Amino acid sequence: MAEVSAGSVELAPVRLVDPDGSPTAEDRYSRDLPPETLSWLYELMVVTRDLDGEFINLQRQGELALFASCRGQEAAQIGATACLRKTDWLFPQYREIGAFLLRGITPAQMGAVWRGKWHGGIGFTERCCAPIAIPIGTHGLHAVGAAMGAQRLGEDSVTLAFLGDGATSEGDAHEALNFAAVFKAPCVFFIQNNQWAISVPISHQMAAPSIAHRAIGYGMPGIRVDGNDVLACYAVTAEAAARARDGGGPTLIEAITYRMGPHTTSDDPTRYRSQDEVDHWSALDPIARYRNYLQAAGVWTERLEERVAAKSKRLRTELRESVVGADDIDVAEMFDAVYHDITPDLARQREQLLAELAKEA
Amino acid sequence: MTQIIERPPMHGDDAEEPFGPMLTTVPLAARPIGVPTSPNLTMAQAINRALHDAMAADERVLVFGEDVAKLGGVFRVTEGLAETFGEQRCFDTPLAESGIVGIAIGLAIRGLVPVPEIQFDGFAAPAFDQMVSHLAKYRMRTRGDVDMPVTIRIPSFGGIGAVEHHSESTESYWLHTAGLKVVVPSTPSDAYWLLRQSIVSRDPVIYLEPKRRYWTREAVDTTAPALPIGRAAVRRIGADVTVVTYGSLVATALSAAELADQRGWSLEVIDLRSLNPLDFDTVADSVRKTGRAVVMHEGPRTLGFGAELAARVQEELFYDLEAPVLRATGFDTPYPPARLEKLWLPGPDRLLDCVERAMEQP
Amino acid sequence: MSAVKEFLVPDLGEGLEDATITGWNVAVGDEVELNQTLCTVETNKAVVEIPSPYAGRIVELGGAEGQTLTVGSVLVRIATSVAEPAGRAGNSAPETVDPPPRASGTVRKPVLVGYGADDDMDTSRRGSVGERPRAKPPVRKLAAELNVDLTRVTGSGPDGLITREDVLAAAGRSAPTPEMVAVRGVQAEMAHRMTLSRRQIPDAHAGVQVDCSSLIRMRDRVRDIADDESPITPFVLTLRLLMIALRHHPNLNSTWLDTTDGPQIHVHSAVHLGFGVAAPRGLLVPVVSDAHDMTTRELAAVVTRLIRDARAGTLKPSELQGSTFTVSNFGALGLDEGVPVINYPEAAILGMGSLKSRPVVVDGEVVARPTMSLTCAFDHRIVDGAAVAAFLRELRDLIEAPELALLDL
Numbered sequence A: 001m002a003e004v005s006a007g008s009v010e011l012a013p014v015r016l017v018d019p020d021g022s023p024t025a026e027d028r029y030s031r032d033l034p035p036e037t038l039s040w041l042y043e044l045m046v047v048t049r050d051l052d053g054e055f056i057n058l059q060r061q062g063e064l065a066l067f068a069s070c071r072g073q074e075a076a077q078i079g080a081t082a083c084l085r086k087t088d089w090l091f092p093q094y095r096e097i098g099a100f101l102l103r104g105i106t107p108a109q110m111g112a113v114w115r116g117k118w119h120g121g122i123g124f125t126e127r128c129c130a131p132i133a134i135p136i137g138t139h140g141l142h143a144v145g146a147a148m149g150a151q152r153l154g155e156d157s158v159t160l161a162f163l164g165d166g167a168t169s170e171g172d173a174h175e176a177l178n179f180a181a182v183f184k185a186p187c188v189f190f191i192q193n194n195q196w197a198i199s200v201p202i203s204h205q206m207a208a209p210s211i212a213h214r215a216i217g218y219g220m221p222g223i224r225v226d227g228n229d230v231l232a233c234y235a236v237t238a239e240a241a242a243r244a245r246d247g248g249g250p251t252l253i254e255a256i257t258y259r260m261g262p263h264t265t266s267d268d269p270t271r272y273r274s275q276d277e278v279d280h281w282s283a284l285d286p287i288a289r290y291r292n293y294l295q296a297a298g299v300w301t302e303r304l305e306e307r308v309a310a311k312s313k314r315l316r317t318e319l320r321e322s323v324v325g326a327d328d329i330d331v332a333e334m335f336d337a338v339y340h341d342i343t344p345d346l347a348r349q350r351e352q353l354l355a356e357l358a359k360e361a
Numbered sequence B: 001m002t003q004i005i006e007r008p009p010m011h012g013d014d015a016e017e018p019f020g021p022m023l024t025t026v027p028l029a030a031r032p033i034g035v036p037t038s039p040n041l042t043m044a045q046a047i048n049r050a051l052h053d054a055m056a057a058d059e060r061v062l063v064f065g066e067d068v069a070k071l072g073g074v075f076r077v078t079e080g081l082a083e084t085f086g087e088q089r090c091f092d093t094p095l096a097e098s099g100i101v102g103i104a105i106g107l108a109i110r111g112l113v114p115v116p117e118i119q120f121d122g123f124a125a126p127a128f129d130q131m132v133s134h135l136a137k138y139r140m141r142t143r144g145d146v147d148m149p150v151t152i153r154i155p156s157f158g159g160i161g162a163v164e165h166h167s168e169s170t171e172s173y174w175l176h177t178a179g180l181k182v183v184v185p186s187t188p189s190d191a192y193w194l195l196r197q198s199i200v201s202r203d204p205v206i207y208l209e210p211k212r213r214y215w216t217r218e219a220v221d222t223t224a225p226a227l228p229i230g231r232a233a234v235r236r237i238g239a240d241v242t243v244v245t246y247g248s249l250v251a252t253a254l255s256a257a258e259l260a261d262q263r264g265w266s267l268e269v270i271d272l273r274s275l276n277p278l279d280f281d282t283v284a285d286s287v288r289k290t291g292r293a294v295v296m297h298e299g300p301r302t303l304g305f306g307a308e309l310a311a312r313v314q315e316e317l318f319y320d321l322e323a324p325v326l327r328a329t330g331f332d333t334p335y336p337p338a339r340l341e342k343l344w345l346p347g348p349d350r351l352l353d354c355v356e357r358a359m360e361q362p
Numbered sequence C: 001m002s003a004v005k006e007f008l009v010p011d012l013g014e015g016l017e018d019a020t021i022t023g024w025n026v027a028v029g030d031e032v033e034l035n036q037t038l039c040t041v042e043t044n045k046a047v048v049e050i051p052s053p054y055a056g057r058i059v060e061l062g063g064a065e066g067q068t069l070t071v072g073s074v075l076v077r078i079a080t081s082v083a084e085p086a087g088r089a090g091n092s093a094p095e096t097v098d099p100p101p102r103a104s105g106t107v108r109k110p111v112l113v114g115y116g117a118d119d120d121m122d123t124s125r126r127g128s129v130g131e132r133p134r135a136k137p138p139v140r141k142l143a144a145e146l147n148v149d150l151t152r153v154t155g156s157g158p159d160g161l162i163t164r165e166d167v168l169a170a171a172g173r174s175a176p177t178p179e180m181v182a183v184r185g186v187q188a189e190m191a192h193r194m195t196l197s198r199r200q201i202p203d204a205h206a207g208v209q210v211d212c213s214s215l216i217r218m219r220d221r222v223r224d225i226a227d228d229e230s231p232i233t234p235f236v237l238t239l240r241l242l243m244i245a246l247r248h249h250p251n252l253n254s255t256w257l258d259t260t261d262g263p264q265i266h267v268h269s270a271v272h273l274g275f276g277v278a279a280p281r282g283l284l285v286p287v288v289s290d291a292h293d294m295t296t297r298e299l300a301a302v303v304t305r306l307i308r309d310a311r312a313g314t315l316k317p318s319e320l321q322g323s324t325f326t327v328s329n330f331g332a333l334g335l336d337e338g339v340p341v342i343n344y345p346e347a348a349i350l351g352m353g354s355l356k357s358r359p360v361v362v363d364g365e366v367v368a369r370p371t372m373s374l375t376c377a378f379d380h381r382i383v384d385g386a387a388v389a390a391f392l393r394e395l396r397d398l399i400e401a402p403e404l405a406l407l408d409l
Helices: A035-060 A074-082 A097-103 A107-115 A139-152 A171-183 A214-218 A230-245 A275-282 A286-297 A302-323 A332-336 A344-358 B043-057 B081-085 B097-109 B121-135 B171-175 B188-200 B249-262 B280-290 B305-320 B338-344 B348-359 C137-145 C164-170 C185-200 C213-223 C234-248 C296-312 C385-400 C402-408
Strands: A089-091 A159-164 A187-193 A222-226 A251-256 B040-042 B061-065 B090-092 B113-116 B151-156 B181-183 B205-210 B217-219 B233-236 B241-245 B267-271 B274-276 B293-296 B326-328 C003-008 C018-024 C037-042 C047-051 C056-061 C068-070 C074-080 C203-211 C254-259 C262-267 C273-275 C277-279 C282-284 C325-328 C348-352 C356-362 C365-379
Touching (some): A035 A074, A035 A097, A035 A107, A035 C047, A074 A097, A074 A159, A074 A187, A074 A230, A074 A251, A074 A286, A089 A139, A097 A107, A139 A171, A139 A187, A139 B097, A139 B121, A171 A214, A171 B097, A214 A222, A222 A230, A230 A251, A230 A286, A332 A344, B040 B043, B040 B188, B043 B081, B043 B188, B043 B205, B061 B097, B081 B090, B097 B113, B097 B121, B121 B171, B171 B181, B171 B205, B171 B274, B171 B305, B188 B217, B233 B280, B241 B249, B241 B280, B241 B348, B249 B267, B267 B280, B293 B348, B305 B326, C037 C074, C137 C164, C185 C282, C213 C234, C213 C385, C213 C402, C234 C273, C234 C296, C234 C325, C234 C348, C365 C385, C385 C402
Parallel strands (some): A089 A159, A159 A187, A187 A251, A222 A251, B061 B090, B061 B113, B113 B151, B151 B205, B181 B205, B241 B267, B293 B326, C325 C348
Antiparallel strands (some): B040 B217, C003 C074, C018 C037, C018 C068, C056 C074, C254 C262, C348 C365, C356 C365
């Protein structure tokens, strides 16, 4: 393990696999995962990317209101989530379909959010995953509270908060990091620094040497990792999770990656960044490099690729079928869902809307 | 002919603005021997007792905020809780209101029952985003998957000669936010029971404490529950005008009612106790009887609770009204400096001016 | 089975109005797969590739390269060869092979699911509604009360406004005569108090017939001794005996209170006795304060004075307030029986009927005796029939055998 402690942060990100797929000289972390796990990571990354593409297609076909693509960030999300237990709580922003997939949240559940069928994410919490958060960075505090809750429940579970680079500018993110450090909460802050907050680059988002350097100010360990290296993300997060489980408190992880697509399907990135930059990051693609690594390691096979393609097709079809022509949820449910115990006035308003709609019949 | 009931001398009688008379009660049957009665508690003590009893009854209940543990709260309302229940259950947080509410949400997701404190009404502003964007919406946006059994205690309202941001009326913001319940006690007994009920509720409750009345005393029976959240209380029966109010101003209204009697006006005083859910039926029954309504609240006039209530009353009781619904409130200025506070806040005079206007309608 | 599906130009991002086709990747007759790129379009925001939502054969292209199409118009028509999952109504035509060409609408249809501007929001979703009859709120209320259907009334006011007279005429009544009496002063107060009493108190009543022979005898005995100015009338004697009866039945001298701790009954320690007087202004109820403490002589003096002042109109307001029990001597008006209205918020009221000779049965024989009826109307939340019966029985016993009062002297 690396000497990761509060007080200093290495600028050089931890990397286990080079962009061309060959192993690096990094010896503080291990690449040795069982072959099944290695294949599983590969499958998840490929399926995530394919599903991501299907979401975009559906939006272009008028079936989804909006979609925020995670293309290019598969290794970061999946690496971070894969090393955790199923009962460790995740607190996503909104770009983490890789993490959702890993937890077993279905394409239909994800589709419902982007279709505007309902907010947030129905059924996510059953998978120990909070619904998506639209206000940037505010959910970091929820992650800290959940971690403090786990402590009081006597669990040795860990909470992981996904934040973006832009999110770290929000006041709530600062409060979350401070609270986590003060209370030694078992919370891992996984920052996907994908270089852009819509059109504002990381260079304009902060003056600090890196996002991970902020950890020094909070008195918690901070570490940078190559966000396009799934094994490195896995290893670094695993270490942070172990630290948290052992009562060592929170860690700030900065995963350096790139948002290959637009901020959302409503955005046009050609207005603020160059194709050269995109091409540069294309060459650092997480899936291509990992495939090369697996091939060299003898883990990748044709069979694996076929299995992955079949799974991808199945999930894409599942998404399409659940979204196209989907029924809307009964509007009356909106009223029932506000309170555990509906108030008399709200019940009357529900009746008013139903009466109004009856006139259309 | 309203019965004037003798009241025993009370703490604060010789203060400049006397606290209004509370109805003393003559019990129908003698209390059975052996049933413990609580001593007279101040409102602050009653809240403290409620927190204590709630924490004892359910180990998931947590109390936290700035200065609540070691100091026991700047008003001593959380005194003794950290000693009794330990640091895991009653703890101080760093100075960050958004953080306080944010972690409450996370704790609630994990099934705990957070009772955080925002130290003063004016400092709820930093927590606004967490309260309005998350706390209020969490249950609805997860289609009922996740409850938010969070009770946020906020010492509120004015009349204590304080510096800025310590005398605000925030209720309109919370009431305009779908998903938040808002509760305001006026007596020690209600302070105890409404807080117990808020904590037990599976919905988020903003519990506004009228700090001006922290030191009023009353016998609090911790064995017999008072009216639940969502029920108003008729504090004084009258025949001419319905006065609707809550929190600090209930005592003010009762005091004004004594003066009104001398002038031949019989006031019925309704203490709303909870603003959401609202017991409109009690208000309606009263207004049907009297035909006249005056709403009294602190804070600015525009879009105060009086505006909502006036709209409801005229919507549903238009033909029962003898006069327009009037409002005795503060003004549309930021809260005044301490020396001018008494002129700004609604008191018996402003209320009685409204009563006079209501009575003199042809 | 073949179905031709339409793919309408979608709103590609947050309320865009149209899109320009910059290049077609397919032609009519081509077989395409699901998600295969059909064309590229340029919007205000970006150039995007459009993937096909269906697999099938291209039947029609919605526009040429370089053409600008509005959102919601047809982009392509595709003949699908398999049963697709049912698309939204806007996105698939009914099953025909060659649908007629559709004009691109000026109203944007909602093709972007749940997002983006939707002109439909500003149009009514209901069938046509008829014209609503015009009338002011009080007139509408009158119409509702008289069961008049406003849609059948022709308005005679300006712009066809339906007036009060129109409604009355439709109901077959004429307008009220100008002679109307305003309710004010004592009458208003009486009306108010009676309404309050009836609304708030669930009342019941019970009565007894009382043989007043002994009472008359007692009155005759003291007539010469007593003060002429303040005569000891049967009424005064009854009041004095009433005090004794009330002392033994204090619940009848009480008030029901709804408090925050629940309902309570406030039992008054003193009896402040109100009694009705027919004054020129109307019914007044002067109050004898601390009547329970007075001797018969004192009672007589106070009652006499109060009656005089009531008739003269010189009673002070404080003398009209604060009663805890009330008596209504309608017998003095010549009424034999009656059920008085409880003086809110008291527990009970005693009505006294006329004192005159009536046939009664004594020892099996019908004889003439002076009798009067006593009727007690009471708040049934506070006392029940049994309690009132006991009270009336005692009062009757005291009146029929006044010597029993000695026990409580």
